[in-house]
Amino acid sequence: MPVRIASCIVCGAPLIEAGESPRWMTELRTLYTAREQWHHARVSQAGKRHDFKDLIPVDESIDEHASAAWIDESWVQMLIMRDTWEGDLPGRPRRTSIPFWGYAFHSACWDILSAAFPNSSSAGAVQALFDLFRSQHMFLGSMKWGHDYGGLIKHVHKVHVARLSLGEDPTLWMERLTGTAYLSDPLHIPQLELLLAASNLILREDGQEHRVMKLPVNDAFLTLPAEIITEILVELDSADVCSLRLASRVIADAELPDRFWRSRFWSSREFAHVFEVDQSSAASNRHRALYAGCKALKNNEGMTxxxxxxxxxxxxxxxxxxxxxxxxxxxxxxxxxxxxxxHRDSRQWCKAEGLLSTTSRTLLNSGSRALCEGTVDFTDQVSGIAVFSVCFDGKRYISGIQLLPRGSKPMPLGYCHSPNAMYLRCENLIGFHVALDARGIRGLRLQSASGAMSGWVGDHRDVAKKLLTFPPRGQSSENILQAIKCGFDALKMVSLSVSSGERTKATGSHSRRRDEIDVRTSSLWYPEVPDADMRLVGSRNFDIYSCHVPYTLVLFGGSDGCLLPYLTSVTIWTTNQPFSRWPSPAKHTHLWGIEFQYSNGQASMVLGQPPPAPGPNDHYKPQAHHVTIDSAAGERLTRVEAMYETPNFVSGLRLHTSQARALTIPPSLMSKVAEVPEDELIVKSLDPGEGAIVGMYTSLKHDAFFQFLGIASKIL
Structure with missing residues (x-):
């Protein structure tokens, strides 16, 4: 069989070797191009996977000089489900001599997609599909659309989406095909073909009568003409029609014409997937019988x-x-x-992006890929922007913006769909607050030179945030923005950058020491970016930073310390090792969550979460440690020590209070600190300086929850 695992773009089921069973899964079609001809996609005829190769028939678009790809006079080899172009970009040596690459479908699924997407074989439609596909990421040859292909795939190691932390992208794995429904040919269904071909369908009544409730004399539909009643019924789903027939004698007695039964096969109706009915003129005047026949086939595996x-x-x-x-x-x-x-832009940029593939070296198995980047330069102050959005996978994303400079014309950037523009105003734009996830930019608000913020446009609740100003520190008039750059995939914005126009120094934009980088402006935050007057103390974890996992901040004392007098207890959850189904060499504990409780009716706040109860195959033991705080007597947290077994592994805490208490969590760790070698347990002291500790922040991961710990303090 072919070396590369590959699944159908549409249905998610495997593309299998020629000669295997079922046969329909061996026949494939591809959308493909040659090398970097990004804008010249075409559709192949029926191909196959054979003898460790993916083959498509020769057609007139294939260059006869591409000798490395030719198998014989009828077939050429291509690469399918490609996730990187390393070595195949301009100025780089070729990684492979095979010029053709693309995305594959089962032939049956391509025909179904063609029925759902009119004119899908036109040049424009083919290119639109191709651009859409190369914007998506893949894992083990399966394209990740954000759904589970109707239950066909599951999460790796059975990690449920609800167990993932913010910023983690669910990795999907092919589930072993069970039963026969997924294996049944979805295009050629013998029973359906017989039904459609029958010229003298006989409608068999089911012998059931519609039971009508005893109704008042004044039936709401009594005065309506039959034509209006028919139009109402045509627009309703079948389930609603049944309910209405039970509620109204007029509707129950209404004659249902052929047009009503035909509407059952319209788009978004219960039998829209029987697209042959809407395409066939032979079905005229027999839609009721076809409806009854399709209803009888509802549980047929091919129909499923x-x-x-x-x-x-x-x-x-x-x-x-x-x-x-x-x-x-x-x-x-x-x-x-x-x-x-x-062209290459050498200016310094402050950037917000999710899990973005910006180099061909990166396997696109998560996040997004920027197909193009657009830039606008301006000298006039910007007083507002128009924001355009698009819906993808049930979520709203920013697709483009239009800058509104004073004294000059609007400046569009990205995909600007004029009907759905939303407007934001500000006095002298100097930056953005950006809401984003792994797939792109979800929401925006503007920051003016005075520090005032506009409202949000787009989705921003329960989404990570990034502050974009340039340079990261200061808001002086000489640092007013001069350029904005955005990256886009086929539909939406996947990155947003701002620049003051300053050129990159010879030492590079990352020449500052790590401890000089402002964590507030350089990192993703959840649920909000901390205020500028808040001091953030913590050992920066640059592995986390590079992976774009947001810092989660809980202000247990309130942003102004108003909740500190009511803090009564802190509960800390640990496990004896990282959450895993495999034994771990961890010698100490692992921090999972911290809960803060109050005496004034304030709902408790949680950083992280309690570990789930272990299953029969799990090797961890959860524990809850309770610490009381006498806040009524003025007791406050004054210092926190975070203990690490490795740089990405918080093993425990020591909480210092204003009443000279030092509480080690878990208590058993205290006796071991002196015994453990220095390179195995690192203690980081987090001192708030002159301020009061009002919050804690961390980065979270589902299988090793607290990767580090920091504190937020403020002078009250």
Whole structure:
């Protein structure tokens, strides 16, 4: 079989070797191109996987001089489900001599997608699909759309999405195909083909009558003409029609014409996946019988798989149509991953991005890929922006912005769909607060030179935030923004950068020492970016920083310390080792969560979470440690010591209070500190300086929860 694992873009089921069973899963179609011809996608004829190779038929678009790819006069080899172009970009040596690469479907799934996406074979539609596919990330040959392919795939190691921490991207794994529904051909269904081909369908009544409740004489539908009643019923789903027939004698007695039964096969209706009915003129005047026949086939395995694949194809169709209708990406083209016409920009930039693939070396198995980057330069002060958005995977993302400078024309950047613009105003724009996740920019608000903030546009609740000003410190008038740059995939904004126009120094933009980097402005934060007057103390974990996992901040004392007099207890949850289904060499504990409780009715606040109860195969033991705080007598936390077994592993805490108490969590760790070698247990002291400790922050990970710990303090 072929070396590379690959699954169908549409249905998620495997693309298997020619000669294996079922046969429909061996027949494939591809959307492909040659080398870096990004804007010349085409559709292949039916291909196959054979003898460790992926093959497509020769057609007139294939260069006869691409000799390395030719197998014989009928077939050429190509690479499918590619996730990196290392060595195949301009100025780099070729990694492979095979020029053709692309994305593969089962032939049956391509036909279903074609039915869901009209004109899918046109040049524009093919290119829209191709751009959409190369914007998505993959894992083990399966494209990650954000869904589970109708239950076909599951999470690696069965880590449920609810157990993931903010900023973690769920990794999907192919579930072993069980039963036969997923294996059934979703296109060629013998029973359905017989039903559609029958010329003299006989409608068999089910013998059931509609039971009508005893109703008042004044039936709301009594005065409506039959034509209006028919129009109402045509627009309703079948379940609603049944309910209405039970509630109204007029509706129950209404004659349902053929047009009503045909509407059962319209888009978004219960039998929309039987698209052959809407395409066939032979079905005229027999839609009621076809409806009854399809209803009888509802539990047929082929029909079950057809319905699953149809819904998946419709989702792709909607996204591709949105791409097709999008205006060209606005802004001056700057350096990108794939555009060889772009120029390199040497200015310093302050950037917000999720899990973004910005180099061809990176395997695109999470986050997003920037297909292009656009830049706008301006000298006039910006008094506001128009923000445009798009819906992807049930979430709202920013697709483009339009700057509104004083004294000059609006300056668009990205995909600016004029009907859905939202406007933000400010006096002298100097930066942004950006809400973002792994796939792109979710929301924006503006920061003016006076420090005032606009309202939010887009999604911002329960999303990580990043502060964008340049340079990170200070807001002097000489540092007013002069340029904005954004990265875009096929549909949405995936990065946002600002610049004051200063050029990158010879030593590079990362020449500052690590301890000089401002954690407030250089990191992602959740739920909000800390205030500028808050002091953040903690050992920076640069592995975490590079992975774009946000810092989660809990202000247990309130942003102004107002809750400190009511803090009565702190509960700290630990396990004897990292949460894992495998034994760990950990000698000490691992911190999972910290809960702060109050006496004034304030809901408790939690940093992290309690560890779940261990299962029969788990090797950890959760413990809860309770610490009382006599806040009524003025007791406050004055210092925290974080204990690390490794740089990414918080093993315990020591809490110091104003009443000269030092509480070690877990208590058993105290007796071991002196015995453990210095390189095995590192103690970091977190001192608030002249301020009071009002919060704690950390970065969270599902299988090793507290990766580090910091404190937030403020002079009250």
């Amino acid at each position: 798989n057809r319905k699953r694949v149809w819904h998946l194809a419709c989702r792709i169709s909607e996204l591709a149509q949105l791409r097709l209708e999008s205006l060209p990406c606005s802004g001056t083209l700057s350096r990108t991953l794939t555009e060889n016409g772009a």
